[in-house]
Amino acid sequence: MELLLASALGLLTTAGLYLILRKRTFPVIVGLTLISYAVNVFIFISGRLVSGLPPIYNPAAAGYADPLPQALVLTAIVISFGMTAVIVMMALGAFIESGDDKVDMNDKDEAGTTK
Amino acid sequence: MMSHWIIAPVILPAVMGALLVLLMRGDLLLQRIFSTAATVGLLGIAIALVWGATQTPAEVYFLGNWPAPFGIVLVLDRLSALMVLLTALLAIAVQLYAIGSNWDARGRHFHALFQFQLMGICGAFLTGDAFNLFVFFEVLLIASYGLMIHGGGKDRLRAGVQYVAYNLIGSTLFLFALATIYGITGTLNIADLAVKVQTLPEGEMALFRVAAVMLILVFAVKGALVPLQFWLPGTYANAPGPVAALFAVMTKIGAYAVIRFGALVLPPETAATGTLIADLLMPAAIVTLLVGAVGVLGASTFGRLAAFAAIASMGTAFIAIAAFTPQATAAALYYIIHSTLAGAALFLIADLVASRRAHDRLTEALPPIAGTGLIAGLFMATGIAVAGMPPLSGFIGKLLVMEALRDQAALIWSVILGASLLIILGFARAGSTLFWKAHASGSREPATHRPEGLAFVATFGLLAGLVVLTVFSGPVMTWLEEAARLAHDGADYIAANRLPEGN
Numbered sequence: 001m002e003l004l005l006a007s008a009l010g011l012l013t014t015a016g017l018y019l020i021l022r023k024r025t026f027p028v029i030v031g032l033t034l035i036s037y038a039v040n041v042f043i044f045i046s047g048r049l050v051s052g053l054p055p056i057y058n059p060a061a062a063g064y065a066d067p068l069p070q071a072l073v074l075t076a077i078v079i080s081f082g083m084t085a086v087i088v089m090m091a092l093g094a095f096i097e098s099g100d101d102k103v104d105m106n107d108k109d110e111a112g113t114t115k
Numbered sequence: 116m117m118s119h120w121i122i123a124p125v126i127l128p129a130v131m132g133a134l135l136v137l138l139m140r141g142d143l144l145l146q147r148i149f150s151t152a153a154t155v156g157l158l159g160i161a162i163a164l165v166w167g168a169t170q171t172p173a174e175v176y177f178l179g180n181w182p183a184p185f186g187i188v189l190v191l192d193r194l195s196a197l198m199v200l201l202t203a204l205l206a207i208a209v210q211l212y213a214i215g216s217n218w219d220a221r222g223r224h225f226h227a228l229f230q231f232q233l234m235g236i237c238g239a240f241l242t243g244d245a246f247n248l249f250v251f252f253e254v255l256l257i258a259s260y261g262l263m264i265h266g267g268g269k270d271r272l273r274a275g276v277q278y279v280a281y282n283l284i285g286s287t288l289f290l291f292a293l294a295t296i297y298g299i300t301g302t303l304n305i306a307d308l309a310v311k312v313q314t315l316p317e318g319e320m321a322l323f324r325v326a327a328v329m330l331i332l333v334f335a336v337k338g339a340l341v342p343l344q345f346w347l348p349g350t351y352a353n354a355p356g357p358v359a360a361l362f363a364v365m366t367k368i369g370a371y372a373v374i375r376f377g378a379l380v381l382p383p384e385t386a387a388t389g390t391l392i393a394d395l396l397m398p399a400a401i402v403t404l405l406v407g408a409v410g411v412l413g414a415s416t417f418g419r420l421a422a423f424a425a426i427a428s429m430g431t432a433f434i435a436i437a438a439f440t441p442q443a444t445a446a447a448l449y450y451i452i453h454s455t456l457a458g459a460a461l462f463l464i465a466d467l468v469a470s471r472r473a474h475d476r477l478t479e480a481l482p483p484i485a486g487t488g489l490i491a492g493l494f495m496a497t498g499i500a501v502a503g504m505p506p507l508s509g510f511i512g513k514l515l516v517m518e519a520l521r522d523q524a525a526l527i528w529s530v531i532l533g534a535s536l537l538i539i540l541g542f543a544r545a546g547s548t549l550f551w552k553a554h555a556s557g558s559r560e561p562a563t564h565r566p567e568g569l570a571f572v573a574t575f576g577l578l579a580g581l582v583v584l585t586v587f588s589g590p591v592m593t594w595l596e597e598a599a600r601l602a603h604d605g606a607d608y609i610a611a612n613r614l615p616e617g618n
Contacts, residue, residue, distance in 0.1 A: 020284065025276060032283050039290040046298035069297065072246055076290055079253045083286070086260055087279045093264070094272035103277065 001049055005041065012038035025091040025101040029084065036080035043073045118167065121176040121191045123160045124199050124237035127153055132230035140224070147214050150226035154210050157233060158203040161196070168196035169594070172607035175243065183243075183612040184304035190243035192608055193598030194448075198240040198371050201452055204580060205364050205459055206233055208573045212463050213357040215569025216470065221266040221355075228265070232258035232361065239368050243612065245296070245303040248372065249289050252337075256282050259365065262358045263350060274353035281346040285336040292329035299323050306612040309379045309605060312387060320387040327381055327388050331373065331395065338369025339429050340396075341403040347426055348410065352418035356466020359421070360459035366425060367451050370432050374447070377439055378603045396437035401530050404430025408534035411541035417468055417475045420545055421461045424501050427538060428454035434527060435516045444599035446515035449592060453508040453584055457500040460577040464493050467574070468549060471564050477545050480552035485564035491550040493574055498542040500581050503535050508585040515592070 012034050019031025047066025055067040095101045131153035139145040167174065173192040177183065210229065212218075219225035235255025242248050264275040297303055299319050300311045315323055332343070339347040347366070351359045373396070383390045407427025414420035432454065435447035469475040471484035484490065496507070503509035513531060520527045584591060601607060 020280070028280055032280065032287075035284070035287050039287050039294070043290060043294040043297075046294040048298075069294070072294075072297075075246070075250060079250070079286070080283075083253070083257065083279070083283055086257060087276065087283065090260070090264060090272060090276050090279060093267075094269070094276050097267075097269040097272055103280070 001051075005045060005049070009038050009042055012041075023103055025095065025103055028103055029087055029091060032087070033080075033084055036076075036084070040073050040077055040080070043069050043076055045069075118174060118176070118191075120160060120163060120167070121174065121189050121241065122178070124157060124164070124203075124241065125189075125234055127157055127160065128230040128234035128237070132227045132234065135227040135230060136224060143220055146226040147219070150230060151207075151210055151214070153230060154203065154206050154233070157237070158200075158207060161200040161203040164191055165193075165196045165200050167191065168193045172601055173611040175611040175613070183614055184302045184307035187247045188243040188304065188306075188612060189241045190306075190608060190611065191241065192601055193594070194371070194374065194602045195240045197448065197452075197595075197598060198367070199237050201367075201455055202233065202236050202240070202364050205361065205455060205577075208459065208463075208576045208580075209357045209361045211576070212360065212466075212570045212573035215567045215571070215573060216357070216466065217565075218266070218355050218357050218466075224261070225265055228258050228261040229361070231255075232262060234258075236364060236368065240371060243305050243608075245305055245308065246293055249286070249293060252289065252368075253286060255365065255368075256286070259358075259362065262361070263354045265355050265358060271353045271355075274349045278346055278350040281336070285333050288329055288336075289333040292326050292333060295322065295326035295329070299326065304612065304614075305375070305379060306609040307614055309609055310614065312380055312385055315387050323387045324391060327392065328395065330376065331381075331392055334369040334372040334376070335396075335399065336369070337366065338373065338433065339366050339403070339426050340369070340399050340433055341406050341430075342399075344403065344406065344426050344429075348419050348422040351422035351425060351462070352416060356462055356469070359418070359466075360462040363425060363455050363458040363462065366429050367432075367455055370429065370436060370447070370451055373433070373436055374444060374602060377436065378444065379605045379608060382603070383439055393437050393439050396433060400430050400433035400437050401527070402430075403427075403433060404530060404534045406430070408537035408541070411538050412544070414477060414541065414545070416477060417465045417545060417549065418462075420477065420541065421458070421465045423541075424461060424538065425454075425458045427534060428458055428501070430534070431513065431516060431531065434531070435519060438520055439603075440519065441596065441599040441603045443516070443519035444602060445592065445595040446512070446519040448595045448599060449508075449515055449584075449588070450512035452591075453500070453512045453581065456577050456580045456584070457497060457507075457509060460493075460497045460574055460581075461501055463570070463574045463577070464490065464497055467493075467567075467570065477548050480548055480555070483550075483553040487550060487553065489571070491546070493571075493578070494546055494550065496578055498539075498546065500578075502538045502542055504539070506585065508581050508588065511585060511588050 016031045016034035019027045047069035050065050053063050053065045054061050055065045057064050135146055168191055176189040178187045232255055235251050238251035260279050264271050299322055336343045381388045381392050404427055407423050407430050410423025411420055414423055432447050432450050435443045467490055472481050500507040500509045503513040517528055
């Protein structure tokens, strides 16, 4: 199970990083989502991988699964979900206003016409 | 007796932000009154907290009365109280400016987002739990996303997307670091971490070093340390003026977190990390200062000039922080107070200028702007403060930093002094294009602009803060030295958490 999870984490992060480095907004957002999936699984296994154990201490059981990472990962999922929604909305707004979805600022923008 | 006031800087803006959205969404006047009242209330609470922190070394608020390290704690000591007070002071000036310049009317929910932003910033300064720190980072970031694109526009939205993407990557890195630390030590309470890291088994040390560096990387993203500063110029230059001024305290959160973790959890005596953090931070801070100074000299717009000045100030602050001695930390804190006020004033002046000119490019002179004499005077005073020339507090701050790093004088003094020279040149170039050459070019008829009394009051208020900081630098430094000593000693901070024995 360790090998499976570790390789899945590695794959997700690699794919996410590759996509983040792309030039258009959509792949960047997909890449961010992949990396946030990877980190969620990573938080989950930071309490060590155990199977078939209760999350709350029980004298009858052989041990217990650490409940704290499960609480942490819920927080992390909610936050990354919300943040993804925000960046999708902002990317959509930027696409509608400027007509393309390039991530970088072009020279005209850099010259500064802000008011 | 546990003081419930410690959580007030989080609760008050949270409740007010919600009320502003729910009950006053259509009425800008009501929003302005109640939001300003809440910020003034926050200032009152912050002053009371600073007073309280002066009396006791450290006080802990157990949320839900759960004992540490199982529950989340808020910790009030001199360092966190000082940062909350700085936030409240800045917030009042920024809010008055936003009302005076009508920025809050250019989009919806400015005041609600503003309150949520204050909630996140105050929470990040007060929390004594590493995962809770992440949550408050996200609270302040999500509010800052809304504020950053306030008023809309193509460039602003585009810069906003970059800003969000950069911070999402930072947040993910933060989670990786926290999960690794939790996997190794089994705790996320900062005081508990400080205890457990000292007795880390040899086999875990390498992994802990990785986690510690990832954590510092996250704070470096927030603090705009080279090579992670790329998000800052575009974001700050494109954000609305008052929002950029409020963001001046956001970079300081990175600095605060490095001081907190560096002094308490990862001091140079720690066997697991040793001087690794300082060895990484010092060169990065030096390069940050130089990049900021060169950026000021070469900035194409006034907004970018202010943004690069913010990067340079973070460089100076991080040079002092990276020494990890109480004396240097006290100097860093003084410089942080100064650079927050001065940097914010510079962004407000940039906005005053930009709203009166056709564009804010520094490459060509335009006819004189309305109120050019007054604004030029403000620019001059703020330029003196930012560049660190006497008589304002920037000079004292840089002097303190250089004094604290006397043993590395050859490198650090020459970098700080050289960067100051570049910044002075940059400001002279910008000032002469904006104010002097304006008289030589174009029409003589005076330009007119809507009167913005409150906006000028806010900008003068920030400068008055700098003057107060200069005049009372003696007592302020005595207080800060005690704050830095307590932060580095850490015994009171850890004792206040009342951790169980040998958990």
